[in-house]
Amino acid sequence: MAEFILTAEGISKKYGAFSALSNVSLKLRSGELRAVIGPNGAGKSTLTNVLGGQILPTTGKVVLDGHTVTGMAPHRLAGMGIGRTFQINSTFRQMTVRENMLVACVAAAGAGYSLRRGKLRALDTRVFELLHEVGLSGISESIVEGISHGDRKRLELGMVLATAPRLLLLDEPTAGMGLSERQDLFRLIVDVVKRRGLTLMFVEHDIDIVFNLAERITVMARGSVLAEGSPDEISADPRVQEIYLGESVVAEGATC
Incomplete structure (x- = not known):
């Protein structure tokens, strides 16, 4: 290195x-x-x-x-x-915390990743690992619009971490x-x-x-x-x- x-x-x-x-x-x-x-x-x-x-x-x-x-x-x-976050939070506010993280994981998997239900379920473990890492596993089904500003920042960090x-x-x-x-x-x-x-x-x-x-x-x-x-x-x-x-x-x- x-x-x-x-x-x-x-x-x-x-x-x-x-x-x-x-x-x-x-x-x-x-x-x-x-x-x-x-x-x-x-x-x-x-x-x-x-x-x-x-x-x-x-x-x-x-x-x-x-x-x-x-x-x-x-x-x-x-x-x-290179992972990047911005001053203004950039999450999908009408989706759940889990769905936001799933979007990030799908994007990280690449353009050829299948969106069939079985394939998406296969990402569940990765999604919840990331949510746990940033302290959001307890609110995974909450709509992002309704969570605190601090939790949205945690979610944004987790979404960046999804890209390894x-x-x-x-x-x-x-x-x-x-x-x-x-x-x-x-x-x-x-x-x-x-x-x-x-x-x-x-x-x-x-x-x-x-x-x-x-x-x-x-x-x-x-x-x-x-x-x-x-x-x-x-x-x-x-x-x-x-x-x-x-x-x-x-x-x-x-x-x-």
Whole structure:
């Protein structure tokens, strides 16, 4: 296995005259827990979208396991081991929890998988294993619309795990959640990542979670990498302290 599962080299993304990303480079070591932080408009979500294949960079390249995958479609990257969640929950809200997980398992099985009833029943064991892993086996027949926001986030995580990822890219996985729910979800995420031996890169605004759980932290500002290091190194960096004291580091009017 390569030392670095994913590298980004000189990634830039322009929208007209506006630079959302400017010469961003990073390396994710296999098995590490990496947080990406920064103020609104820093480019965190744009970078995650480039790595996940949702956005084509203007310049630069993305390398996965030694293979250049820049511009590759998200479904192809998923097949190569990249699992992705978004700020806005993306589940089928009028279906049950179990049906959502079944959809994910069928998709993971490939386009040629038969939808005959017998074949679908054969996936039941896999579906309930995943539901148990994310703590949802007790509400498997509940309609997703009626479950809590935190449980929908757990379901989304389980649906990504159905694709057997090696690298998880999570964009603000605790957005819209209360403190207790955020802590519970991140404990689950870290437990799953360590038990499965996955690599994790996550964007998160809860600094307590970031500094308690991340092994390395990348700090972004104005579309560039401002600092990178261990939690201790980042917390002692005066440039990072300046950002979180509210100094004018973010480009006016910029968005992630």
